[in-house]
Amino acid sequence: MNSLDLLTFARGTALNAALAVCAFGILLRLFEIFGLGRKADLSPARPTTPGSGWRTMYARSIPPPGMVRRDPVTYIAGYVFHIGLFITILLFAPHIELIREVTSLGWPSLPSALVDALAVASIIALLVLLAHRFSNPVKRLLTTGGDYLAWVLTLLPLLTGYLAYHHLLFEYTFMLALHILSVELLLMLLPFTKLFHVVSVFISRWYNGDISGRKGVAS
Amino acid sequence: MKTAHPFTSEPGTVGEGLAQRGVSRRNFLKYCSTLASLLALPAGMAPVLAAAIATARRQSVIWLSFQECTGCTESITRSHSPTLENLIFDLISLDYHHTLQAASAEAAEQAREQAMHDNVGKYLLIVDGSIPLGNPGYSTIAGISNHAMLLDSARGAAVIVAVGTCATYGGIPKADPNPTGAVSVSDIVKDKPIINIPGCPPIPVVMTGVLAHFLTFGKIPELDGLGRPKVFYGETIHDRCYRRPFYDQGKFAQSFDDEAARRGWCLFKLGCKGPVTYNACATTKWNDGTSFPIQSGHGCIGCSEPNFWDAGGFYQALSMPITPVQGTLAAAAAAGAAAGVAVTWHNRSKKSAARAAHQKMTVDDLKREEQ
Amino acid sequence: MTATLAKGINAFKEVMDAPIASFFSSCVHCGLCAEACLFYTESGDARFTPIHKIEPLRRIWQQEYTLLGKLGSMVGFGKEVTDAELAEWESLVYDSCTMCGRCAMVCPVGNDLTYMIRKMREGMVAAGHAPEGLVTATQRAISSGSPAGVKWVTVQAQIRRLEKQHGYTVPVDQVDVDYLVLMSSWEILNFPEYLGAVGRILNQAGKTWTLASDAYEATNSGIQIGSSDLARELVSRIVSAAERLKARCVISPECGHAYTAIRWDGPNLMGRPFGFEVKHILEVLDNLRRAGKLKLKNQKSLTQPLTYHDPCQISRRGGVYEQPRTLLNACASDFREMADTGVMNWCCGGGGGVSANERAEPLRMNVFKKKKSQIEALGVKTLVTACANCRVVMEEALEHYGMDVEMLGLTEVVADQLEEN
Secondary structure, eight states: OHHHHHHHHHHTTTHHHHHHHHHOOOOOHHHHTTTTOOOOOOOOOSSOSSSSSHHHHHTTTOOOTTEEEEEEHHHHHHHHHHHHHHHHHSHHHHHHHHHHHSOOOOOOOOOOOHHHHHHHHHHHHHHHHHHHHOOOOHHHHOHHHHHHHHHHHHHHHHHHHHHOOOOOOOOHHHHHHHHHHHHHHHHHGGSSSSSGGGHHHHHHHHHHHHHHTTEEEOO | SSSOSSSOOOTBHHHHHHTTTTTTTHHHHHHHHHHHTTTEEEEEEEHHHHHHOOOOOOHHEEEEBBBSSHHHHHHSTTTTSSSSSGHHHEEEEEEETTTSSSSOHHHHHHHHHHHHHHHTTEOOOOOEEEEOOOGGGGGTTTEHHHHHHHHHHHHHHHEEEEEHHHHHHHHHSSTOTTTTTTHHHHHHOSOOOOEEEEESSOOOHHHHHHHHHHHHHHHHOBBBBTTEEEESSBBBHHHTTHHHHHHHHHHSSSSSTSSHHHHHOOOOGGGGGGOBOSSSHHHHHHHHTTTTTHHHHHHHHTSSTTTTTGGGTTTTTSSSOOOOOHHHHHHHHHHHHHHHHHHHHHHHHHHHHHHOOOOOOGGGGGGGOOO | OOOOHHHHHHHHHOOOHHHHHHHHHHHHOOHHHHHHHHHTTOOOOOOGGGGGGGGEEEEEEEHHOOOOHHHHHHHTTSOOOHHHHHHHIIIIIIIIIOOOOHHHOTTTTTTHHHHHHHHHHHHHHTOOOHHHHHHHHHHHHHHHHHHHHOHHHHHHHHHHHHHHOOOOOOOSSSSSSSEEOOOOOHHHHTTTTHHHHHHHHHHTTTTOBBBTTTTHHHHHHHHHHHHHHHHHHHHHHHHHHHHHHHEEEEEOOSSSHHIIIIIIHHHHHSSSSSEEEEEHHHHHHHHHHHHHHBBBOSSSSSSSEEEEOOTTTTTTTTTHHHHHHHHHHBBBEEEOOOOSSSSGOOOSSSSTTTTGGGHHHHHHHHHHHHHHHHHHHHHEEEEEEEEEEHHHHHHHHHHTTTTOEEEEEEEHHHHTOOOOO
């Protein structure tokens, strides 16, 4: 199998397999969560409230006052990583083409050099977060093998994408194939690792906001 | 031919042949300079090349055509006329080429056998077209199967040059479902140096350049992992494309007739395979350096890459899935939901069982049983 | 597996629901919950990380309610929850968590860790791993009606004192009233001025009210220890009294978790909505003020600089954070806010049953350093709050740190601001 064959495999069979596992897993996990049910709350909710599940879904993206100062590394590196990753995924022209093909939705892209810089920022942030995971006592206590797996799964697409774009390490076709395969690995394991927070964060934030909102608190 | 010709004109050499054809030294040096630059040699190498070529004995070449369309031959013969590229034929003694030779039938085959006999271990074997392994009868010459003829001809060759994507990688005959069981030269011949010059067809100056290199230096040029001369196949079309800045700026044509296309923006979204195609089209161009596909408004189809025909649609962007994924997604989601329902049912019965097993707690239960 | 451990595991399985599953699914081990937890910030001990306190519950969820976890257990990957482990976790779940909910406000993925701790305690208490002090308080609450062992006769003695002091009759077991007034043991024992203040205010506002001789205690140790069965038993006493007396509204006293127990958990424990309202005393006071029934002197009676400590269950977990500020501003001329306040306040260190758990006292004193620094930063000598438990915990800690700070209950502050008749 040569590089183009590997790329063809990555764009064809492997992509289908990865999306299948990912879709299967996400649906399964959603059923696992919602299937456990939730008792209706019989206490009367406050008639007016500044909070709600929907509000917390987005509001929780902003750090509460004082928290950035308490843990600047996690917040700043966390923001740089997430923003860099989102932009790299969603505003790079080739990625948009893929999304357009699958969903028929498309939008304008950012210049490649800018996306490249953000991808580098994301990679650096990931490295910082890894170092912090080693050095911070709380993170060290909480860390499991799953955290390292998720870290590697996230780093690989960024790194292979960067190497492919800059024609480093291997020739482009092979690196591009590796890049796509690394994303496929990520997709396949996403539902079964902590990476599932990509989906479940909206559910947990909604519940949090709903629990507080009905009491009159915007959480 | 009034004056003494500047070439060394020993009988049987290339120089003699060129002199007989009235090629001026000026033109010959110009050709050698072009060749040197194509081969990425220093400019000072041109006279060395000229001397080497002029004094070289004409190389015996046997050209075999198997499952092919003659496009490769068309390419090499029609190149850059009336420039010196045509004269490359004077560098060699083309002893067998069943499209170009005058002889036919038994005489033709005799010519091949004669050349093989006379130049055993020294002749250059050029192959275009793939070799069918499915059934020997799929493609034969003079009743000899392509496979048998290749093995027979390869035995005494110094070097084999596979030209065109069919000979190098199987090409279109090998495309799915590969009805003839087509394979490439390198799939069959394992014990001879093979130079792959892929392309459908290959760029004429690349073919002639590689031959000239071999004649000049007596050895094969530096090859990459796919047996291609690095000097011509070292970079992707995309990296040398004059439209590359548009890609970097995120400026793309969305259709072949939109304003962006008229402005000459990048054709990535229209399926250009330039990013994964290693070839010299963007630098040497075609038809005497006139243009190449992207310049004329069409994306690269990646014809010089192995299995390019099966590597997704020509008009699908490189980042797009090759096969539609919507069906897969829907089926997988349905399966996930079905598994989810099963798990939910299991979880719910487990939770109900836990609820049924619940013993109402009283204050007396607050103290733990001592073990 | 011992019978109690089996009960504990069974309880863990029973309490698992969709929010819990989504919370565990979302956790990315970022550790930010620790930064919001005063047990961690004041000690630097990573074991006090909120999500870590719920680890056994997470494993039960993973092993019992996820396909991957089930498969993992089959091939011997899942580490079972053991009695020894729960014993080790007991102090994390009960001593170093006041269920203040601050971590639930900062968790980037939105995990409501208090909700999870509450579920965790359900299994811990069933497994027999609740702390001694809390067990004793719960036993007393069930048997005598009050976690401190306060009996109705004690209340009667207080009523007589109040009647003499204020010259009005304290209604007991009156039917068809606007309000059923509850108290916490702390108010009965330490802060009798609360009942006096409520009586003066409600009388001035022309409202009818009553105490119930069989349901005077608002606190609920069942909620704190994490047993819904016991919590239901305690809440049902109030519910039947309110229904018997046809009270239109039950007033939860200045006590944080009592409000949670009656207002938010009550109907769910009883399995039915109530036919009466439940309000915290501050809500009642603010409603009266807005209805013009609270006649306050224009001259503010408190002129010294002071601040307000938000009881977690009343502000963050109860939604009553604007009312105390409106009321306090009507009574005090120099009200200063602490740096982290309202729904982002820091706990006194004694909520969620920690104050009833003697073993946790050193921890509780240590974490008070946070409140201490907040008070010192403002330079105030008066601290107002609306939770008798916060008040007792902080008075002890102020004493421990030798701080000269006076504590006041907000209801009493409002009563002192009333116009003289």
